[in-house]
Amino acid sequence: GYMWWWDVDYEAAGVRIANEIYIPVGRPVKLVMTSADVIHSFWPPNLSGKTDLIPGQITTHWLEASEPGTYRAQCAEFCGLQHARMALFVIALPEAQFQEWLNTKAAPIVQPVDSVLVQGQKAFDTEGCAACHTIRGTPFAGVVGPDLTHIGSRLSLGAGVLPNTYGNLSGWVANPQALKPGNLMPPSYIAAENFHPLMSYLMSLK
Template sequence: MLDDISILNKKRTCVTAALLLLTGCEGIQSTLSPRGPAAAEIAHISWIMFIGAALILLVVMVLALYALYRDPDKRIAVSASKLIFAGGVAFPTITLTALLVYGVWSMGSIRVDPQPELTIDVIGNQWWWEVQYQRDTPGAGFTTANEIRVPVGAKVRLRLHSNDVIHSFWVPNLAGKMDVIPGHINTLLIQADKEGTFRGQCAEFCGAQHARMAFFVISQPREQFDAWMAEQRAPAAAPTTEISRSGLAILRNNRCLECHAVRGIGATAIVQRHGPDLTHIASRTHLAGGTLKNNRANLKRIIADSQGVKPGNYMPSYPHLSDDELEAVASYLEGLR
């Protein structure tokens, strides 16, 4: 038998569970907490469909209960053919047509391409995202990875490319999914109404590490964004300490720079399955497609044990590097702000 306390505890658990479910809708990767016009439109359609479907289910349930429990002598008689015509033909035709018209109309408002303020090229790679700013303006452009910064309120056009297989770009707080297809450029418009960090994720199975192919969209006030752009445009900082200088030498001697570009030291990635641009790696919040926080321990970990962190990815592990060598590499990379 339940005593008062345990009933109270049960109630508490239920309330907590309900709150947890509700907070599940808020968050940095949620369609149900839209932070931009396209996402708001999508959330709107979802709610209309959900509420509409719930109402229809309710009506069907009431009718079913009526048929089951109402005294047969007192039931309202409706001819079968009329019921089938009304409920099976007329009603679905009207509601589905209305939904189609509304869907096509709101798709228009998502797709239109009003002169974007900024165009960013995003390239899907197994299993990380390359992000290129101003790639059509020689000298002004720069490349980063797994992090897309945008000014608050700006209409940003993303040009989506793939370097290998089909991926799908999805940042639910800001927009719908868009396929990322080899040999074809899809565009997607995003606009963040407020400052914030939103998590995105590849949404099309693209191989072993598909689940670790995340990214972040960071929207920030215009001045902060401009300052960030200026920092990113600058070449890599030269190593200033003995240890970071030896770190750079280790990078040079281990073929790291065949895959990783570091602008300003003459390192441009030369292999097709190249890795993220490291010019300003220290300015990024995460490593390896949102898998690890960017800090010294994780830098060392991903270099020594890349295949342990993300099995099957295209960077080899470097188990032969000693802890001192890893420290040196990490301290060089940490200087690349």
């Protein structure tokens, strides 16, 4: 847990995402949790109770979904200005679909060939995005912010603040403080000719 987002790491599979947890239906899943800053609390009310995430400590939480679906979770411990906007989605899939999802997310991204996407990938580096964010399968390996390898397939932006669309992503990148004041992402000053290619590139990362 971070102020105010969730970092989700499938260590054995080499998959890292943000603000979403995918699990197989009908199988107990153990979450191993900690906090990077203040006390947070993981609470998926339709699946289980609450478990605190404590800086410097490891806590565990068991999840099991009996039916496929998308279940909203929330931070249930006041953790600052954007506590109420620190959501996470638990997506329960049938076993075969879960394995397919995991295999897809573990694979390196496909390098772009479309000229607009190629320009967008270059802009990710030259405009400074790579200083904070990782895209696996590229040299971009920032660790301050969420892993963006498959950001185009995410349900939301900003830990549940907005649906993940081209327009919302553009607004978030242009001025994240306007949408979620206090988050650690600074305003972006991206060259006009790079903005559309960069947004198109990010949305292509499924």
